[in-house]
Amino acid sequence: MTQILALGGGPAWGTAISFQPFLPSARLSQTWIEGQRRYMTIQLRAAVSGDAAACGRIIFRAFQRINDEHGFPSAYTDETLAARVASTQLDHPEVYGVVAEADGHVVGSAFLDERALVLSIGPVTVDPPFQRRGIGRRMMEHLLQRAGTAPGARLTTDAFNPQAISLYTSLGFEVKEPLMLLTGRPKDEAPTDARVRPMTADDLEATAALSAHVHGFDRSNELSDCLGKCSPVILVKQGRPTAYASTLSLWQAGHGVAETDQDLQALILGAASLSASPISLLLPTRQSTLLRWCVHQGLRLGKPMLLMSIGEYQEPRGAWFPSARM
Ligand SMILES: CC(C)(COP(=O)(O)OP(=O)(O)OC[C@H]1O[C@@H](n2cnc3c(N)ncnc32)[C@H](O)[C@@H]1OP(=O)(O)O)[C@@H](O)C(=O)NCCC(=O)NCCS
Structure with a gap:
């Protein structure tokens, strides 16, 4: 049985990276955002049940933005629904979650479902103001490292999301099927x-x-x-x-x-x-x-x-x- 991949180059668990933030978030405190403008530290940690509200807020915002941009309704109609979905994942013993924190504030999350021999990933989301700064890549690399001995992993993404398709392709994923809802x-x-x-x-x-x-x-x-x-x-x-x-x-x-x-x-x-x-x-x-x-x-x-x-x-x-x- 083959392994998914050996990811040697990515930052180790818990390693901090720093970068310039992208855009301010309307929902985050303006003072905090201003304080982050110059310099910010990103750290990964295992997600816990108490992250449900923060993960739900980000899942809702991330999917709303990409779907709005392309004229489709988001599957996550509000933050409460998204938090409930996050909660189901966070509370399941066979689902592993990771969150990315920017100076202690959750700005992204990703989940690895380990219930079958072939693993599944998702949802993977980064708060829109913090996208395109390498956070999605860090979380995905971490999940793939964890999945390293599994024979394979799968996920789905919107076909109109170049950011996600590009990220997953660069990590070794291949498009297997076009899907329609x-x-x-x-x-x-x-x-x-x-x-x-x-x-x-x-x-x-x-x-x-x-x-x-x-x-x-x-x-x-x-x-x-x-x-x-x-x-x-x-x-x-x-x-x-x-x-x-x-x-x-x-x-x-x-x-x-x-x-x-x-x-x-x-x-x-x-x-x-x-x-x-x-x-x-x-x-x-x-x-x-x-x-x-x-x-x-x-x-x-x-x-x-x-x-x-x-x-x-x-x-x-x-x-x-x-x-x-x-
Ligand atoms: C998908 C998502 C998680 C990515 O997170 P992110 O932090 O923005 O991603 P990263 O910055 O780590 O990586 C994005 C990559 O896409 C690349 N990219 C973005 N737009 C691109 C385009 N049009 N063409 C080619 N590459 C593109 C970036 O350059 C970057 O690659 P790099 O690391 O080689 O520079 C985030 O955009 C998101 O939350 N999207 C909405 C929810 C979603 O659709 N999730 C995926 C399905 S579950």
């Missing part, structure tokens, strides 16, 4: 020759096998976390599970795999019949037949995104869609 209610009824039902703990062995077949690794820990929380669903055809999704109503959290395009279509229709919520998923658009089917079903295309990967990557064998991480 799709939302809406499909027109067709669920097929009668297969049944979609809520997933239970008894299904975890079958879903692990499906994921291992399509991607080469299983995501049982993540699915286990989803049970009873985010409405995971499974498709059973002729007594055999042939597709599952961790959720089909929240693209950020929902990944899915299926043996065939038809199975994924049946899963989407079945999930729609179980819930009044709109379907929402990130579809890899090289799956042209599936994309065309989604368009014919009346799903609306939203923002474009990219799946990027470093280390080992198995070309998916079957139909699939990633969550906002992988």
Whole structure:
């Protein structure tokens, strides 16, 4: 098994770097900002539960800015929601977080999800006034050092974010899939020759096998976390599970795999019949037949995104869609 990479050149854990700050932040105390204008020290430390509000504020501001610039709605509609998402990450024992501090104030954060053999990264955010000063790079290098013995790591980013794409590419990530956010209610009824039902703990062995077949690794820990929380669903055809999704109503959290395009279509229709919520998923658009089917079903295309990967990557064998991480 190969390692992701050996990062020898980056600054060690806890090493401080200094630089000129970029732009003042409207939300930070003007006195403090003025005091930082000339010289500032950046330090990384492990994130803790108490960082939720600061991380949430930065996640909200960073995504709002890039999405506003390109006319797309941000997934993080307010600071409270972003803080809740940060909190879920910070409180999870298998998710590692790092924050960057500028003279004691949190100005960035990044998370590494260690629940599967292949790791996932995100969200990675730097407060807009402090962007383009090397902070994102420092946090990413730190996460990759921590991930060093894993076979691979993945993330997604907005396809209209040159800063993120450039940063990840320079660190060794490769674009693996163009993605489109799709939302809406499909027109067709669920097929009668297969049944979609809520997933239970008894299904975890079958879903692990499906994921291992399509991607080469299983995501049982993540699915286990989803049970009873985010409405995971499974498709059973002729007594055999042939597709599952961790959720089909929240693209950020929902990944899915299926043996065939038809199975994924049946899963989407079945999930729609179980819930009044709109379907929402990130579809890899090289799956042209599936994309065309989604368009014919009346799903609306939203923002474009990219799946990027470093280390080992198995070309998916079957139909699939990633969550906002992988
Ligand atoms: C992505 C993000 C975390 C990067 O943080 P950052 O501190 O600004 O990044 P850095 O300064 O370390 O690195 C940015 C790199 O992009 C480069 N860059 C920026 N715009 C570029 C462009 N148009 N073309 C090529 N390179 C570009 C910079 O030169 C820098 O490279 P360098 O280190 O070789 O000089 C930050 O911009 C952010 O929070 N964005 C919004 C949230 C987001 O989209 N996160 C990523 C998905 S989870």
